Structure formats: C-alpha cells, structure tokens
Amino acid sequence: MTQAPSRTALLDDPQLRPFLPLLFIAWSDGDLEPAEFAAFEDHIKEMPWLRPAARIALQAWLDPKQPPSHKEMDTLFETIGKVASNLDVDHQRDLVELGMSFAPMGTPSDDIRRALVQLEEAICGSLGPAEPLLRRVRAGRELGQEVTASGVSVPPPFDVATMRAVLDGDQAKVRDEVRRFLDDPEKRAYGLPVKDYRAKVAGWLEALADAGLGTRAYPGVTSEEKDLNAFVATFETLAMGDLSLLVRFGVQFGLFGGSIFFLGTDAQRREHLARIARLELPGCFAMSEVGHGSDVQSLETEAHWDAATRTFVIHTPSESSRKDWVGGAAQHARMATVFANLTVGSEKQGIHAFLVPIRDAEGELLPNVRAGDSGHKMGLNGVDNGRLWFDHVRVPESAMLGRFARMTEDGRYESPIDNPKRRFFTMLGTLVGGRVSVASASVTAAKVGLAIAVRYATARRQFGSDDGVEMPLLAYPTHQRRLLPKLATTYVLSFAVAGLRRRFASDQRASLEASARGDRTIPDTRETEAFAAALKALASWHGVETVEQCRQACGGQGYLSVNRLPELRADVDVFTTFEGDNTVLLQLVAKSLLAGFKKRFESNALAGVVRQVMSKAHTAVTEKNVIVVRRTDSEHLRDRGFHLAALRYREERLLETVSGRLRKRLAAKKDPQEAMLDVQEHLVALALAHADRIALSWFDEGATSCQDDALRGWLDKLGALHALTLLRRDATFYIQEGYFDSHKESAMREETERLMKELTPAAVALVDAFGIPDATLAAPIAFMDPAHPRWP
C-alpha cells in the first residue's frame, strides 16, 4: 500500500523522470533476471545525489517481486510517448538521450546522464538500441500484451468467462459436456489410412452414444428435453472436434433417426428411436442420387405398392438413380431411410420415405441390395460415404414413414395433404434441421480456425526492422485485415445461428405438439426454412473462407496437418455443397421473398401500391437525406441503426428491382423459367442481402440483450466492423443509389481501420471466449516451439 504513491511520484519527480524510459524497457522485455535487478540496485547506491525519497521510489519500481501492473505500465508508456513524440528519430533511438529529454530544463544534468549511461550498459547492453525495443514493446502493447517479471502475457480486456457465457447462451451445460468429451488428445486424427480413420471415428461415435448424447435428438421420445435446442447445440459444439465424427453423429441421430422422428408415426418412433439413439441400429439417409444432387424433386428411385402382398417394392431403375454420398452406406449402416417415388396402382403419389434394411446384424448386405464406396474424398474420410442400388427389394407396409401418408385397409393411398408437390415439400420442410445444423457447425469451424490463427499471430514474430527485432504478426495491419473482419463476422453469425436454432426448435415443437393433439393442420414453417437456407449458405461460405484465410495466415505452419488447419479446411469445404448447394439454396430463398412480395403487393392492389410509395418516400426522407448521405462521424458510422437500415434498404431495393424486371418479362409473355434465368444473378444477390440483414438483426437481438456494459461495448465494435465490411463491399451499389457518397465510403474505410486497431488487443480474449478445447487445437509444440527463446 505504501508503494503506490511512491511509484506514482516517479512520474513527477524531476530527479526520477529521466529514468522512465529505462525502467519501461527493463520491465517490458520481461526476461530480465533478479540478478540484473540487483546490479541495477548497486548502481543506484552509487548515485549519492539522489534524494532518499527518490531512491526509495526507484527501488520500489525495481522490486522483482512487485512487477508493475498493466495500468502502471500504461501510465509509464503514455508519459514516455508524450515526450518522445517531440523528439526526432535519432534521439528516440538513444535511450540516454530519450531519458535526458525528461529532465526539466535547467536542472544539473551531468550526474543524471552519467547514471543513465551506466544503467543502460548494465541493463540494456545486450538488448540493442532503445528505439526498436520501444517499437517492439509498442507492438506488443497494441496486441494487449502485458509485461511481467515472468514474461509477456496477454491480459484479457474483458472477462472471458462471462463472454463465453454470453456466446453459449441457454445451452451452456450441453456445450460444456461436449467440450469435456472433445478435450482429449485421443480424439484427434489425421493422415491415417481410411480404414483406420473410419474405425477410430466409429469408436468415438459409440462413446457419444454411450454418453447418451444421441437421445437429445428425440425430445419426448428418448429424452426429457422439450425441444431440439439441446441437440442442435450439441451438434454445433461437436464441430470443435473432428468433423468426420460430427457428420456421422448428424447422419445417425439427425438425418436417419430424424427422418423417423419427423416423418414417422408414434408406433414407428417407439419401435426404432431408442435403439437408434443408443446406436444399436446404425442407419443412413438415402436421399441424394448421383444424377440428382440438390434437385431432390427429380429423384428416380421407385416404390411400387403391391396390393396383393401389402408390400412396397423399392427399385433403382437406372444408373443415374443410384443413391450416392450416403454417409454410413459403405460400411456401417444396417438400415436406410430411402426416398422413392411412390406408385399405387397407376397413380404416382410423389416422393415418400421408406425404412429399408440393408445389412444384417453381422454387417452382411441383404439380398438384392448392392452397396459401393463413394471413394476417397477431399476430407471427411472418417465417414463411410457410399452408394446403394435396390433391385426390387420388398419391404412391409410398415416401412413407409406414416406421418403424412398411409395405405388404407382397402389398399388405397391416403394423406392429410392432397397436393403431391405440397406433400413433398412439407416432408422436406420437417428435415430443415440438417441445414440449421450445418449453418451452426460452419460458424464453429470458423471459430476453431480463428482460435488457432489469432493465437499464432500474437506469438509468432517475423520481420520488423534491420536491427533484428521482430514483430508479432498481428501487429501488421495486413494481418489484422486478414483475421479481424472474419472474427467480427464469426461473432455476428454466432448470434445469428442461435436465433435460427431457437426459431427452428420452436417451430418443430409447435408442429409436434399439434401432431400429438391429433391436429392435422400442417403448420407453415416456410419462413424458418428460408432463414435456414439463407444462413446455411452465408455461414458455410464464411466458414470455408475463414479457415482458408487462417491457413494462409499461419504460413507454412498452417500447411502442416499437426496444426489442425489442413483437415479443418478440407472437411469444411463440402459444407457449401451438402444439405443443398449454396447457389441453389439462395435461389429458393429469393423465390420465397418474391412470393412474399407478390402477396404484399396483390393482397390489396391499390393499398399495396400506396404502401409501397409511402415506404419509398419514407426511405427517401429518413435515410437518403443529404445529411445522412454525407455523415461521417464515428458515432454514426458505428451506429447499428445505420447498419441495419442500410442492409434493409439494399434488400428492399433488390427485391423491388428484381420483381420489376420479372414483371416486365412476364408482361412480354416471356417463358417464366427463362425470365427467372435472366435475373438469376440478381436473385442470388437478393438472397444474400436478405441473409446479411437477418444475420445482423439477430446479432442485434443478442447483443442488445447482453446485460454487461463492457461486453456489450466489445460486441458493438465487432458488429460495427462486420457491418462496415459488408457496406464497403457493396459500396458501388450504395453510391449508385445515392444512399451514401464516396466521401462517406472513405470515412467508413478509416473507421474500419480504427475498429481493427481497437479490437487487436482483445483478439486473443475474443477467440478464448469461444471455449475451443485445447486438445482439439493445434499441437502446441509444433506451433509455438517453446524452445525458441524469442517466442513467449
């Protein structure tokens, strides 16, 4: 308690001020030994001209047991910075000159100069000239690195545990359970032969099932969960680990079991789900055919109702209709949910799902079922993707999943949904969980990549100056530009997928409750489906791009499998393709937006037009007025209201213009399909604009409800960096629209740079808050090489 005043006194004592730079350097390097401090003390004793109070203060600053706090170093640094900025470069480089410039004018300075020279030799002799060290320390401090006697540490500028709690949200317990499961060096694999890798993943999946994590997939049947929130959060968190395990988990419990949970009757659920949750019945989900990837409406596999035997005959009529890429089909699955075109008599009833046994308990293929291996893949080689052919395989009546279709006793087909197309899309709709899950897991993959790359960027030093003092990579603006906007977007999308998950879980819960009540109304979940498609595309592209940036940002180390990024990069790539190709999904999103727009427009034609005009006028008045178009102050540029309005404006304008272009073509009697083709790129742009707007709104919901002011401040910075990055990407659009001018765009660029500078010292804490288990990250030895003395 007595030290604080004497330490602070140093800052103002004219005898002591010249020592400030030296002290700062001494502490900031952090690897000075107690012996060196002792030498320092000896020198102090040889300075009889020091007043006793000054001597005590100086010694207090040198006590190895009492390293200065972050705050004290801050104060020191600021004080030095103020003086140093008045010096020219040469004087900045010379620690003695720098110190002398702190001596008040007119004080006798010979003693002081002599003392500084001695001390500099004693302490800094081996460290080289002062200026590069100062620069290095400055760079370290820009990264939030704190200097203590034991080395350099990075004190988090906020409470990491609280931030993690905010990110984990309502599913913290579930996530921590998964984290504990993954935090085990045995749960990593790379470079293994396919056979061994598959066996390893199969073992992990068994362990997950044994731990009961599969039961969460069927709330009310195999678990007490009220809805699917816990299951999706489990999946999202599992993506911190091996993605082959993730995919096998998703196929077994989500796709295969989920098909029964969502499309089956109560009896079918009771019969199968408990065994599926325990992995006693390993299964697969046979929807995609080699000739029909994202276009599931064109599936060719046939199911014929044989009235005489009350069986269905499942058949693969052509090579293009072989089921392909089916996870689990090559090796592990014993049953498949097969999607096939049902024919009853002469009538086609559209695509339905059938439970078809494919292997016996010994794993031998059943008669008339042929299976093949999809072969070696870019990634996910722990998943046994395979092909299936059916040669008139007979399954009993009970094999057809019966929530939306059944055969009557007199052999007629019956469904609560008359229109076969609507029936199919209703069935598909219940399977939207796959897209919700992939969107969530994509964000997790980005988190893993960033956790590796950001930590590396603060530890790894390269270049700097001719005098051999190297700078941490994250001190370079180009490196910040690589990682920080991706980090910001990852935070935004983390909240966005949480919003999506909650909407999905609540939809499904309502639908299942209605079904349990015997209510045969089919709930309309199309809005959630469109959200899921939009965010799946947005998040999976973000995941792929982020992991790629992280790989490149780690240089040669990022190319080594031991450091995790290579397998993560290869595995996550297919997220843009499976559960619906992104470009295809975005067109579905756009069509759904167009349908809504048309309804809005047609519901009351005149009123609609009036509303449109009013809304346009409103936009013009509130957003496009001259002041807003040109406003460039920080407060405005960081204002989420501004960001949201701009994203909403873009979405609305693209919707208006694409709709106009379509109307014009249809009015000219153009074929509707060709008209859609004409505007296809416009549709994709619209869907992405929608996804961007939704993501930021849901981030806004989450960030605004955060009760901790300090954390909210960091979230706001992240949100602003993300939003300004988007707005600048589309700057040409906004300038063309007169929404902002090019002067404002320049201000946005500068604001982006300021935000990156502010976020840099928090970067490590921000990735720590993701809570990625250490064992799933890069091997620390290969990465950091603690043997290297220069790496902290």
Next chain:
Amino acid sequence: MTQAPSRTALLDDPQLRPFLPLLFIAWSDGDLEPAEFAAFEDHIKEMPWLRPAARIALQAWLDPKQPPSHKEMDTLFETIGKVASNLDVDHQRDLVELGMSFAPMGTPSDDIRRALVQLEEAICGSLGPAEPLLRRVRAGRELGQEVTASGVSVPPPFDVATMRAVLDGDQAKVRDEVRRFLDDPEKRAYGLPVKDYRAKVAGWLEALADAGLGTRAYPGVTSEEKDLNAFVATFETLAMGDLSLLVRFGVQFGLFGGSIFFLGTDAQRREHLARIARLELPGCFAMSEVGHGSDVQSLETEAHWDAATRTFVIHTPSESSRKDWVGGAAQHARMATVFANLTVGSEKQGIHAFLVPIRDAEGELLPNVRAGDSGHKMGLNGVDNGRLWFDHVRVPESAMLGRFARMTEDGRYESPIDNPKRRFFTMLGTLVGGRVSVASASVTAAKVGLAIAVRYATARRQFGSDDGVEMPLLAYPTHQRRLLPKLATTYVLSFAVAGLRRRFASDQRASLEASARGDRTIPDTRETEAFAAALKALASWHGVETVEQCRQACGGQGYLSVNRLPELRADVDVFTTFEGDNTVLLQLVAKSLLAGFKKRFESNALAGVVRQVMSKAHTAVTEKNVIVVRRTDSEHLRDRGFHLAALRYREERLLETVSGRLRKRLAAKKDPQEAMLDVQEHLVALALAHADRIALSWFDEGATSCQDDALRGWLDKLGALHALTLLRRDATFYIQEGYFDSHKESAMREETERLMKELTPAAVALVDAFGIPDATLAAPIAFMDPAHPRWP
C-alpha cells in the same frame, strides 16, 4: 450440291414453313433412330397436297445420312425464334400451334394441321411438349452444342489446335513432350499412404531424369539450350500432372541444382550439375528456418571459417534455426545447399550458400547431421519435406558456392560485391526462377481445374423446369459467373507468365554470359525480380481461388478424389505461401515501386515536379474528360486501350498517394518503419495494382501479335471480361476518383454479362486449347456416368 438450295428453299416455301419447328426438334434431340425417320417419310407420302419440290426438300432434310450442319440449324433456329417470340407462352409450348403460326395468313391450313398432328405423334410423342424441348435445345445451343444424328456434340467455334499453338508459344515442342509423359493413368495417385505416395513420386522423378528433362535446367552446361525458357516451360507444363512430382522436380533441378548453376563457380558446375541432372546426386535446398519463413535475412544458421584447416563449420545454434519444410530432406536428399551466416575471423560477411553432404550413398545420415520429417501436410504428401540440424559439421573450402565469394590463399574473404546486404540480395536475385516457376505453375493449376469444371458444366444437367427437362449447369448465369471470369483471367495470366518467363530467361542469359566473359559487373535484375514477386502473388491467389470455385462448381463430384480437384486444391494452396508469402512479396514489390518513384522524383527535383504536374494534367485531359467518364458503348467498354489506361491510372494514383502519405510521416520525423506500417495496406493495394497492369500489358503484347483474326477476336473477348471484372471490383476507387461514374459501372456490368453469353459456347474449346492430357483429368466414369442416358 443439289441439296443446299432445296433445303434453304424450305425456309421460304409457304407449304413447308410450318414443318420448321418439328424438323428442328427432330434433329435437335439427336437420338432419333433411322426407323423413326422412315416413319416420318411414310407420313410425308400421305400428304398428296405437297408440291413435288416441297416434298423433295422435306425428304432432303430428313436424310439420316445428311444431318443438317451447324449453320443450317442456326438458320432454322433463328427463323423459328423470330416467329415464336411473337406468340404467347401457351402457343410456344404446343408444337402444332407453333408450326401453324408459320403458315402464311390465308393459306388453306387444315391439311397442314392434320399433317403436323400426325408427325408430332410419330416423332415427338415420347419427347413431351415442345416448349421445354425448345428451351433445352436453346440452352444447349447457348453452350455451343451441335445436334447431329449421332448425338449432341460441341463444335469448337475456332480451331483449337491453332489456339493451343498460340498459348504454347515458343515452347510447343517442350510442352508436348511433357504432355506425353503425363498422359498415362499410372501417373495419378491419391489417397495413398505417405510412404507409398513418396515412393511413387520418386519413381516418376527418376523417369523424368532418365528422359533427360533435368538437363534443361543448366543451359550451356548439361544441355544445348540457350537459356532457361525450356526449363521453365517444362515446369509449367508438369503442373498439369501430380504437383508432388512438380515440386520434387523443382527442388532437385531448379532449387538445388539451380543454386550451383547460379551461385557456383565453373568448377563447381562441372563437378556437380551433370550428376544432379541425372538424379545421381539427389539434393535439397535448405534456406527456410522454422523461426524465419519469408524473412530469409534473419536466418540464424552459422558458418565459421576455420583458417587452420581451411574448412567451414556449419552449425544450428538454436531450435528456431533448424532448417524446415526442406523438400527432399526427410528421406531422399544426399546433399543440401545450406544458407548460413558466414563469419571469418571476427567479421560477419552475411548469408552464403554451402554444399553440405547429409547422407551417404546408402541413404544413411552423415555424422553430426540430424534430420526429421516435417510431417503430414495439407497436400503435396508425395514430397518428403524435412528438417535439418547441423552440429558443427565441417565442409571443405570448396563447399562454399563461389560465384560471389571466395577465400583467398591467405585466408581472407573476398567478394566482387562489397556491401554484404547487396551481396545477399544479389545472390537471392539469381534464385528468382523459383518465383517465376511458381507463378507459371499456378496458372497451369487453374487451367486443370477449369478443364474439369467447364466440361462437367456442359455435361451435367440439373433442374430446369417442372416437366423434367434438365439444363446443363453452364446454361445458368450463376454458373457462368463462377467459371467464365476465372477462365478469362487464366488466359490473361497465361500470356503474362510467358512474358515473365522470357524476361527472366533473357536476364539470366545476359548475366551468365557476362560472368563467362569475366565481366564482374553485377547486372541489375531488380525489375524482373519485382515482376516475378508481383506475378507470383497474383497467379498463386488466382490458382487457389479458381480451383476452389471449380471444386464447388462440381458439387459432390468435385469433392471426390477420383475427380482430381481435391488433391489439386490441397496441393496448390501452399503456392500462396512458399517461395515467399504473397503478402510479404507484395510489400517488396511496393517498396521497389516507391524507390523508382523517388528516383524519378529526385533525379531532377524541379523537372520532376513539372513532369508530375504535366502527367497529371495529361491524365485529366485525356482520361477524365466528361465524355470518357460517361462513355458506355460496347466498343469503348471492350477497348483494351481503355482497360490499360484505367489500370495504369490506378497504379499511378496509388503510388502518388502512398508516397505522399509516407513523405508526410517522414517529414514529421516519424520512425520510417512505423511509417511503412501505417500505410501497409496501401502498399499491398499498390503492388496488386501494379501486378494487374503488368499482366494485362503482357497479355496485350501476346494477343496483339496473334496473326489469326478469329482467334484474336476470342482473345479480345477474354481480355475484356478479365479487365471489366477488375475494374468493377475496384469501382469504388474509380468512382471516388471521378475516373468513371456509377452509370458507367452499370454499363460495365451489362457488358460483362454480354461477354459471358458470347464466351459460353466457346468455353469447352477454350479449355481444350490448354491441352491438358486426358489421363491427368478427372476419371471420366465417375464424372460423366455414360450409363446415364441423359448425359451426352
């Protein structure tokens, strides 16, 4: 000769015109059997009302031996299109109605209608309604697909062999030899255990050496070549095959042998190069250290001159100075070129290269040399990258490569270059071939990816309409957007790397000739070094992005290793990192531009300023005048003069502004290193702008010198699509500068769309012209599934 007039007559004969749509459909589907044509002819006989001439004409159109030519189908199609566009959608869909609309007003139409109904039933019954077919055919034709009796083919709109000759340039013979070597299914590998893969690649490398391809690396020593053009072209073409082989080839002959060729004395060349070219002396190139990736100036490995024994002692002083990622070091290399800091007496002489034996003829490590494996990597696992540690390893005096340094008889160090820094950069400069080669190979990787993805996109059909007629992927604008701009840039960069190669080869030739003459002047190759750095960064990012786009554009098929893209994607990724990290290289480029600018400015201060002002004024007058800023006609937008001027303007402006920002900071006495950091992103933007401008200029050189008008037309389209894509990417800059307005940007977008439509039918021919050997491409069975009847 008699048919042509009668066929053409059909187009005007009022009796025959109604048959046009039917005939078109009949031929365009392409899989009608001769029997069906016979049925058609029978029907014609039942039309007594047909005039004899009309009958003959009709029969001529139906002769299975005389399928209509592409041009005739074109004419038919245009004629139908003109009439059909006046009909509403329902009439377009009905083949009879469509036909009837061709009957001139007032002609008796009952006979014709009856005939059409019969014929439609005979021919088109199984084909469904006419409109979707028409659409399908239109889509096919947009892709340049020609319809013949034997099926659908894609006739090239230009002579592919001639285009290939243009691309192959002066090195066609060399390239064809490499193509023949690679066109062998045994030269593909994926999914192999590392050990087997390395062994396979080692075998291929032996075969290449046996074929004498290694000798090209040392013109005048092991080959009669005059310069390195043939060697670089060999490397560039080898990138069509396995990239592990490419890298091992590059390490053995380019880096290892090249270090002796460029840095060695005549005696050293004579001693080693022949054995290296025959792979009798496998070697490696040990420059990078784990603590110093791109920052080779900071290398720590030591070489001490021991005057007593006239030996050098090579030593690894710390863990951070272990040599790492050294291709060949883990297993195959017997000798290493080791870069180490030379100390003679007490004087440090900077980094020099030493030939250090590391393994004996049996492959056993020599004493005091330790080697490790860099481990499993993202890709290139056929290369045995390794680590090396030296524990006071002694090598004789002759081990130091002696072109730029030698020890005198009295034990003094001597070099024709006094300044150690300049000496080091001169040595590095001679090694620029690595970057030239990586730039070239990156473009080849993009070519391979595009050859796969473009072919797939014309064969694979998905979606289309509710009636089950699917469209080729390349008929979708979003798919064109994915692939065609990348294709255009690949053409541009193909010419650009050819320009770089020729400059490099000519520089090296001059330098070696000077050296042979005993001329000790060190030639200034800094300009070529900057070009190489700029194009290496540009081309490797382009390669990675293009292969990624191609992977995604092939959907699930693109994720299967059998289809080549996964291994290509993983292998090419490190091209952005090795031979200098791209971001680091771009800063070197920018610094070299700044140095040039400063020189220009300082050479004559007043004159310099005057020139600057004049040049600015010139720009303002010629380029930024109101008419050019707003000009939106096609001719102007496709004019390479406009593109080049715009790219030059951007480069100049960025150079001016970054230089201004730096001057301001230095004038304020800011530390130069920090000043550079402040503008780091600006520097990278400048370097990329420079690279873009150089690339387009060199493309311009190549395209302009192409003698074939038709081919030049296609090259011009590609150049325009590439340039407009760049200018639109940087539209905000140009709008802010007043170089063009946002109205013009919209016109550029539309022009881009037109160019893509024009290039689509040529896409297959354009990738065929790359001449990628079939065996190196995707496995055709997995890809195209010929069993599928719908896939041509």
